[in-house]
Amino acid sequence: MPLSAQGESDERSVGAARERSAGRVVLEARGITKRFGTVVANDHIDLTVRAGELHAVLGENGAGKTTLMRILFGELQPDEGEIYLDGQRVRFRSPRDALRHGIGMVHQERKLIPAHTALENIILGHPKTGAILNLREAEREVSALCERYGFRVPLHAKVWQLSEGEKQIVEILKELYHGARILILDEPTSVLSPPEIVKLLESLTRMAKEDLAVIPFITHKLPVVLEHCDRVTILRRGRVVAEMETRHATEQTLAAAMVGREVVLQLERVEVPLGDPIVRVQDLWVRDDRGLFAVQGLSFEIRAGEILGIAGVAGNGQEPLAEALAGLRPVERGTITLDSIDITHAPVLERWRRGLGYIPTERREVGSIPTFSLVDNVLLNYHFEREFSRWGILASGQARELTERILREYSVVAAGPNAPARSLSGGNLQKVILGRVLSRKPRFLIACLPTHGLDVGAAEFVQRKILEAKQSGTAVLLISEDLDEILALSDRIAAIYEGQFTGIVPASEASKELVGELMAGLRRERV
Amino acid sequence: MRAVIGDYTIRVERRADLRWWHTTLASVLAIVVSLFLVGFAFLRVGADPLEVYSEIVKYAFLSEFGLPQTINRATFVLLAAFALIVPLRAGLWNIGMPGQIYAATLAAFGVAYAFGAKRSVNVQLPGELIIPLMFLAALAAGAVYGAIAGFLRGRFQVNEIVTTMMLNWAMLWIVAHMIREGGPFMGRTAEGEGFTLPTSLRLPQILGVPLTVYIALALAVLLTWFLAKTTLGYRIRTYGESPRAAEYAGIDATRISTLVFALGGLLAGLAGYHYFAAVPGVFKIPKNYADFGDFSFYGLITGLIARNNPIAAIPVAVLFGGVSGGARFMQGKLRLAFGIDYALLGVLMIMMVAFQALAHYSVRVERQAAVPRPQLELERGESRVESPRH
Numbered sequence: 014m015p016l017s018a019q020g021e022s023d024e025r026s027v028g029a030a031r032e033r034s035a036g037r038v039v040l041e042a043r044g045i046t047k048r049f050g051t052v053v054a055n056d057h058i059d060l061t062v063r064a065g066e067l068h069a070v071l072g073e074n075g076a077g078k079t080t081l082m083r084i085l086f087g088e089l090q091p092d093e094g095e096i097y098l099d100g101q102r103v104r105f106r107s108p109r110d111a112l113r114h115g116i117g118m119v120h121q122e123r124k125l126i127p128a129h130t131a132l133e134n135i136i137l138g139h140p141k142t143g144a145i146l147n148l149r150e151a152e153r154e155v156s157a158l159c160e161r162y163g164f165r166v167p168l169h170a171k172v173w174q175l176s177e178g179e180k181q182i183v184e185i186l187k188e189l190y191h192g193a194r195i196l197i198l199d200e201p202t203s204v205l206s207p208p209e210i211v212k213l214l215e216s217l218t219r220m221a222k223e224d225l226a227v228i229p230f231i232t233h234k235l236p237v238v239l240e241h242c243d244r245v246t247i248l249r250r251g252r253v254v255a256e257m258e259t260r261h262a263t264e265q266t267l268a269a270a271m272v273g274r275e276v277v278l279q280l281e282r283v284e285v286p287l288g289d290p291i292v293r294v295q296d297l298w299v300r301d302d303r304g305l306f307a308v309q310g311l312s313f314e315i316r317a318g319e320i321l322g323i324a325g326v327a328g329n330g331q332e333p334l335a336e337a338l339a340g341l342r343p344v345e346r347g348t349i350t351l352d353s354i355d356i357t358h359a360p361v362l363e364r365w366r367r368g369l370g371y372i373p374t375e376r377r378e379v380g381s382i383p384t385f386s387l388v389d390n391v392l393l394n395y396h397f398e399r400e401f402s403r404w405g406i407l408a409s410g411q412a413r414e415l416t417e418r419i420l421r422e423y424s425v426v427a428a429g430p431n432a433p434a435r436s437l438s439g440g441n442l443q444k445v446i447l448g449r450v451l452s453r454k455p456r457f458l459i460a461c462l463p464t465h466g467l468d469v470g471a472a473e474f475v476q477r478k479i480l481e482a483k484q485s486g487t488a489v490l491l492i493s494e495d496l497d498e499i500l501a502l503s504d505r506i507a508a509i510y511e512g513q514f515t516g517i518v519p520a521s522e523a524s525k526e527l528v529g530e531l532m533a534g535l536r537r538e539r540v
Numbered sequence: 541m542r543a544v545i546g547d548y549t550i551r552v553e554r555r556a557d558l559r560w561w562h563t564t565l566a567s568v569l570a571i572v573v574s575l576f577l578v579g580f581a582f583l584r585v586g587a588d589p590l591e592v593y594s595e596i597v598k599y600a601f602l603s604e605f606g607l608p609q610t611i612n613r614a615t616f617v618l619l620a621a622f623a624l625i626v627p628l629r630a631g632l633w634n635i636g637m638p639g640q641i642y643a644a645t646l647a648a649f650g651v652a653y654a655f656g657a658k659r660s661v662n663v664q665l666p667g668e669l670i671i672p673l674m675f676l677a678a679l680a681a682g683a684v685y686g687a688i689a690g691f692l693r694g695r696f697q698v699n700e701i702v703t704t705m706m707l708n709w710a711m712l713w714i715v716a717h718m719i720r721e722g723g724p725f726m727g728r729t730a731e732g733e734g735f736t737l738p739t740s741l742r743l744p745q746i747l748g749v750p751l752t753v754y755i756a757l758a759l760a761v762l763l764t765w766f767l768a769k770t771t772l773g774y775r776i777r778t779y780g781e782s783p784r785a786a787e788y789a790g791i792d793a794t795r796i797s798t799l800v801f802a803l804g805g806l807l808a809g810l811a812g813y814h815y816f817a818a819v820p821g822v823f824k825i826p827k828n829y830a831d832f833g834d835f836s837f838y839g840l841i842t843g844l845i846a847r848n849n850p851i852a853a854i855p856v857a858v859l860f861g862g863v864s865g866g867a868r869f870m871q872g873k874l875r876l877a878f879g880i881d882y883a884l885l886g887v888l889m890i891m892m893v894a895f896q897a898l899a900h901y902s903v904r905v906e907r908q909a910a911v912p913r914p915q916l917e918l919e920r921g922e923s924r925v926e927s928p929r930h
Contacts, residue, residue, distance in 0.1 A: 341787055361790035371788070379788045382781045392774060393789040402771040409769070 117193025288317025620839020636704025682809015690801025
């Protein structure tokens with residue numbers, strides 16, 4: 014049921030309403046087709062982008078967004094179809110070639126050199142940067158760009174010191190400095206916190222006013238699309254299923270077009286009678302890798318059947334907090350008790366044995382081993398259990414059975430229990446990790462960004478499983494940068510800012526505005 | 541990567557998974573290519589490459605003296621390869637075989653010395669008691685000497701390559717101190733070598749080769765099983781693939797790295813015991829002990845070529861053990877220039893390592909179906925004027 018495309022006449026009225034110089038077509042892709050073997054990744058895709066517009070491309074993982082993006086910035090050559098820039102047919106042989114024509118690309122993974130400053134990263138590779146660096150002149154130019162679009166980045170800070178949001182801005186600045194007029198952004202909101210997203214989108218809107226075309230490619234975060242983008246093109250299974258103006262769309266219609274069926278966008282909290290406190294944390298102080306206190310005197314408790322959501326901008330101490338609770342980071346001061354037993358300095362395995370479950374943020378680096386089979390990956394949380402290690406020999410039959418059960422119960426799409434973890438998509442891998450951790454029936458579950466980067470369907474599944482764990486009496490600490498998720502699932506919400514709680518509010522009293530202000534450090538409740 | 545030549549397309553792609561026959565084929569090809577290339581060097585010095593190669597094979601694998609030498613050397617190389625493989629499965633590099641080998645050798649000879657073995661080659665000592673003691677002392681000393689580097693790496697993140705290299709130098713000087721003039725292990729002839737092991741303390745042989753050869757072969761199977769099937773092996777592999785995932789899974793970094801280096805040292809120690817206390821005709825720490833330190837690095841190459849697979853290391857070790865002895869013999873017999881045997885070995889090693897890397901890629905040549913050229917459709921009656929310049 015492709016939604017009807019909007020006509021040309023509508024375009025005029027919107028352009029007028031938004032008072033933008035939109036109208037001139039700057040980028041047009043016609044009939045782009047790309048096959049990989051028998052798979053048609055892009056099937057006659059048309060995309061028209063005008064100057065001064067924020068034109069989002071939506072689609073689930075595997076809908077063909079990445080392929081289209083790679084074609085647009087010259088990394089892949091289409092099998093069929095043409096690309097026109099300002100009405101001229103163009104052919105890009107490489108990303109460099111595309112950039113020469115004014116197409117810049119900001120990837121989802123950062124491609125910056127952490128040990129260099131923001132400014133050095135921005136000017137790296139620019140033709141003007143010859144053998145001798147003229148940093149002062151470059152700085153003037155970059156500062157001018159910042160001012161024009163309202164970016165605020167410490168240009169002389171090393172990149173590793175920057176937040177995710179700042180790093181992304183550095184990448185955007187880099188593309189602009191190198192002359193991009195059309196900016197493609199891959200999942201620009203995925204690593205950002207809500208305030209950072211708002212800031213970024215304001216800047217992008219400002220950029221769009223300056224006659225730049227901005228094309229974000231987005232998997233989730235539909236509200237963002239509705240609020241800030243002018244038009245959307247929606248892909249499903251390699252085809253354009255709809256192209257529309259966002260003012261004619263709702264979150265439901267967008268999601269339905271992406272997935273091809275009606276979806277539940279956000280599960281609702283389930284009320285269960287709370288049990289005894291399972292976890293108690295008192296005056297916890299934890300250092301980060303640089304030796305600074307990233308967690309400063311946090312105290313909280315979580316009861317059986319309760320979800321405590323930690324809302325915060327990335328890098329405000331959530332990660333060190335989770336690691337300290339899981340035993341991966343030493344505690345400087347304070348205590349952690351699990352079922353009234355002090356585990357502040359207990360080794361990792363003792364915590365797991367006492368009923369801890371931990372879903373780490375980094376699925377592929379920490380939560381799994383890409384080259385290992387799924388069975389061996391499941392063993393990460395079981396190798397120390399007697400049933401799985403008899404006389405020092407792995408009980409491979411047992412492990413295989415458990416893995417098969419997880420694959421079945423979590424409807425994981427995989428070639429089988431012996432498939433290597435790297436062959437799984439992010440969503441399926443997360444299901445395996447979740448299934449492995451929840452199969453231990455943890456008393457206390459730490460879930461870090463559990464739905465981060467997953468498409469709508471997988472995210473819904475993961476959230477449902479976390480709610481099920483809660484219903485069976487698990488105490489859950491939910492760390493997420495997705496404020497909507499936190500608000501929807503948590504019983505209480507703790508806002509974290511610079512390692513301290515700025516407030517812990519019950520779900521009934523929490524609003525997006527209140528929590529947003531708390532996590533931005535603009536306001537403090539009595540904790 | 542793709543190249544189009546005429547109607548043919550040549551595709552070079554990285555293989556998704558590497559099968560054992562890919563690597564086997566790569567090794568065989570590497571040997572053929574090396575022999576071909578080094579053949580030119582032999583032609584240059586006036587020797588017939590075919591004669592050279594047949595002399596090497598005849599000596600190393602078919603002669604009465606050469607074959608045991610090949611087997612004993614191969615065992616030494618194989619055990620040194622194990623000493624690389626076990627830590628490397630945990631992602632750590634053991635470059636300390638010479639140090640570990642001599643720590644073990646000194647320990648074994650130390651036990652013999654303590655029982656008065658230095659007095660005479662013919663002194664009658666209770667071998668059934670002392671030989672096992674020497675054996676265990678060797679393993680323990682190798683393990684301890686190896687564990688130092690592993691502990692430092694696990695506990696304090698001290699680079700294990702640097703530590704093991706430094707420990708090698710320390711141990712080589714200790715050996716010099718022990719066997720040279722005035723040292724406690726100095727031989728009776730005072731020629732800068734250690735005392736000779738009494739006949740009663742020599743390891744028994746089966747079918748003309750010492751027991752250690754069989755132990756090494758059994759270890760290839762045992763290590764494969766250990767790494768694949770045991771919980772400890774799983775933890776070692778996990779740590780090797782991703783130290784951060786290992787930490788998440790509660791695997792202690794210090795314990796694992798100390799353990800793998802202790803195991804590596806133990807295996808290197810066994811190599812030391814084998815060559816200096818069990819191989820017929822040696823039975824002492826020789827004057828050129830440092831050369832055997834270098835020889836243990838063949839184990840490093842062997843481990844790399846065998847891609848960390850203990851069983852695959854066996855044929856590679858046999859090849860190097862055989863060629864190193866056979867080439868030296870051939871060089872003497874055919875009166876060729878000094879060093880040409882090393883040239884052969886060097887080219888072999890480089891080629892085998894290079895071909896292992898190439899085995900990751902598949903090359904396919906495809907012939908494209910001829911694309912029908914678009915025929916210009918001419919209007920009836922229209923004449924077509926060929927360009928004069930074409």
